[in-house]
Amino acid sequence: MLMKHKQLAGFSTSGVVLSTLVEAADRDYRLYVLRTAPRIPRSRPAMSCRAGSSRGGPGSSTPPRYAGCCHRRLASVSTVPQIPAVEIGRLVKRYGQTTAVDGLTLSAARGAVTGILGPNGAGKTTTVEICEGYRKPDQGTVRVLGLNPVRDARALRPRVGVMLQSGGIPPSVPAADYLNLMSKFHAHPVAVPALLDLVGLTTVARTPYKRLSGGQQQRLSLAAAVIGRPELVFLDEPTSGMDPQARRATWELIGQLRSAGVSIILTTHFMEEAERLCDYVAIIDHGQLVAAGTPGQLTGTVGQLRFRAEPGLDIESLLAALPPASLAKESPAGHYVIEVHGAVDPLLLAAVTAWCAERDVLANSLRIESRTLEDVFLELTGKELRP
DSSP states (O other), X not given: OOOXXXXXXXXXXXXXXXXXXXXXXXXSOEXXXXXXXXXXXXXXXXXXXXXXXXXXXXXXXXXXXXXXXXXXXXXXXOOOTTSOSEEEEEEEEEETTEEEEEEXXXXXXXXXXXXXXXOTTSSHHHHHHHHHTSXXXXXXXXXXXTBOTTTTHHHHGGGXXXXXXXXXXXXXXXXXXXXHHHHTTSSSOOOHHHXXXXXXXXXXXXXXXXXXXXXXXXXXXXXXXXXXXXXXXXXXSTTTTOOHHHHHXXXXXXXXXXXXXXXXXXXXXXXXXXXXXXXXXXXXXXXXXXXXXXXXXXXXXXEEEEEEOSSOOOHHHHXXXXXXXXXXXXXXXXXXXXXXXXXXXXXXXXXXXXHHHHTTOXXXXXXXXXXXXXHHHHHHHXXXXXX
């Protein structure tokens, strides 16, 4: 997903509470500090997000005027629950003889985090690019905030933010200069110093983009996507290249956006990230929807008992000792998984340990788990490598 930075600048603008801003006035300068989101490093505690209703005051749907008061609230978006943030119907997109998207239908609710998952080549990027208005579908319908992303692009750009996985930012431009440029395209941008602090880039504000680490580049892209307070944000692999601390802080920021009413479309290869952040998950493969639901619905109520032992145990003999309808497998070698519908109970645990004791097998790292989203993903899309 490559695009010029001026194209990216067209996305996102007023109408959403990112957070409450506090103005610390000084004779020489003003510093706005976002009070809700995590910081990297966390030198000051994050504060709770508050939304308001009349102009410039509690509950306002219009951004306040910045002159003359210390405590100011950004306006919250008035959402229309019956109109999804994104609605896709029987979408088809072909590149020559290759069908990238093949009759895809899915919907993303307002104010929720919707994850689009799939292996490489599944059609995720093409689908998102069509929703962003950068590609035209061959067949089917796409509505973003109730509008056509191609025909109504001018009306949508101020309301949508886009975070690319890579590209779109001039390599020689310092981080602060790039965000200052982006702020010029929006009616009510978030203050750049506050945004740099929010994503932990204050200390590298004057560093050119090409000299930032991979994680820092991702955080700068995230800042650019939300600088205009969008109603809807597309996040393409938002934590790729980040260290664990930055990844956790980004998760918290995404949670703050969701709490503020922002709709989020998230693509990721981190199943833990999707399971933690997403209200709804759509898994696609070969351009088609193969499963959709909440993470809890997709993982179901399957209980798992896992243990490690010497490779090559007799799985058929183990199954014979277990309650009916149990499943057992060795994957990878020396790692054993037993699955049952419902919770793992003491009888199952006793049966497994007794079977191991009879055969003088020491079961190491014995643990009880639930099926994960990664388990479901691999079951649906297979384990073979994709190009």
